[in-house]
Amino acid sequence: MxxxxxxxxxxxxxxxxxxxxxxxxxxxxxxxxxxxxxTCETTLEFVKTYDKVFGALSIHPLELKDWNEETKNFIEKNLNNKKIVAVGEYGFDYHYQPFDKTKQEEVFLIQLEMAKKANLPSIFHIRDAFDDFFVSLKNNFSNFTxxxxxxxxxxxxDAKIALDMGLMISFTGITTFKKREDLRDVIKYVPLDRIMLETDSPYLAPEPFRGKVCLPKYVKQVYELVGNLKNVTQENLDEQITKNTKNFFKKLVI
Ligand SMILES: [Zn+2]
Incomplete structure (x- = not known):
């Protein structure tokens, strides 16, 4: 798992x-x-302390107050850490007013370029902003690693466009929520070798823990749901998800 x-x-x-x-x-x-x-600093501390913990560094679109030359240099320098396996999470978030599209794209593009320089994949956070994200990524596809x-x-x-562009798709506990039949249809649609699984702890605890603080162990509920929808045993699913994850995060040594 x-x-x-x-x-x-x-x-x-x-x-x-x-x-x-x-x-x-x-x-x-x-x-x-x-x-x-x-959290960039805490992540670096945790990957040093815990063998099984790997990390990703970047600034989220809702935390742009932290974005400056010093932070950029700090992240860039630490992407060389052998346990930092991606740049993330970053992207576009238009959920809360007001938001600055121009600034979000500017910082997105800089971090995309940082990922390319470090030869690392990216973990994208995209909320209510798929159209702008796809256009921006398409226009800068030479920097996409x-x-x-x-x-x-x-x-x-959205999933179709993402898959055509070579992206992986990661599902959380929201796929277990009663009213999210639409996301269960997306899971059925996405090929098993393009899927990764996550909790996004401390938020979005899956059923039957919805509303509680989400802990990593609840990823099991997401594995169970996906296993059922894809009609594969937990053992086979586990094997496939591990393979996908290792293929994607090339620096991951497990
Ligand atoms: Zn997150």
Whole structure:
């Protein structure tokens, strides 16, 4: 079992950290993405401390207050760390007013280029902004060195465009929510070798834990759902997801 996206660097998970670390025995590995300057630092600390924890560094579109030359240099320098396996999570988020499209794209493009320079894949956070993301990525495709749409919350049509561009698609616990039949249809649509699974802890705990603080161990509920929808055993699913994850995060040694 792998959780490809768990913010164990988030303050909400501080009281659970011992339990999470103890649970790592049930995981092949866990990937901890950053979203602001502080979590970039915590991620670096965690990958040093915990064998099974790997990390990603970048600034999230809702944390652009942290974006400056110093942060950029700090991230760039640490992308060389052998346990930093991606640039992420970054992208576009138009969910909360007001947002600055121009600024979001500017920082997106700089981080895309950083990923290329470091020869790393990207973990993309895209919320209510698929159209602009696809256009921007298409226009700058020469800088694209692989990417995953984390916490996928789009339509089958969005998934189709993403797959055609070579992206991976990652699903969270929201796919277990009663009203999200649409996302279960997306899971049925996406080929199994293009899927990764995650919790996005501490948010989005799957059913039957919905509303609670989400912990990485709940990724099991996402594995179960996907296994059922794809009609594969948990053993085969586990094997395939591990293979996908290792192919995608080339620096991942597990
Ligand atoms: Zn996240």
């Amino acid at each position: 792998i959780d490809t996206h768990a913010h164990i660097n988030h303050d909400l998970l501080k009281p659970y950290l011992n339990e999470i670390v103890d649970d790592l025995k049930n995981f092949e590995c866990l990937i901890c993405p950053s979203y602001d300057k502080k 692989g990417g995953v749409l984390h916490c996928f919350d789009g339509t089958i049509q």
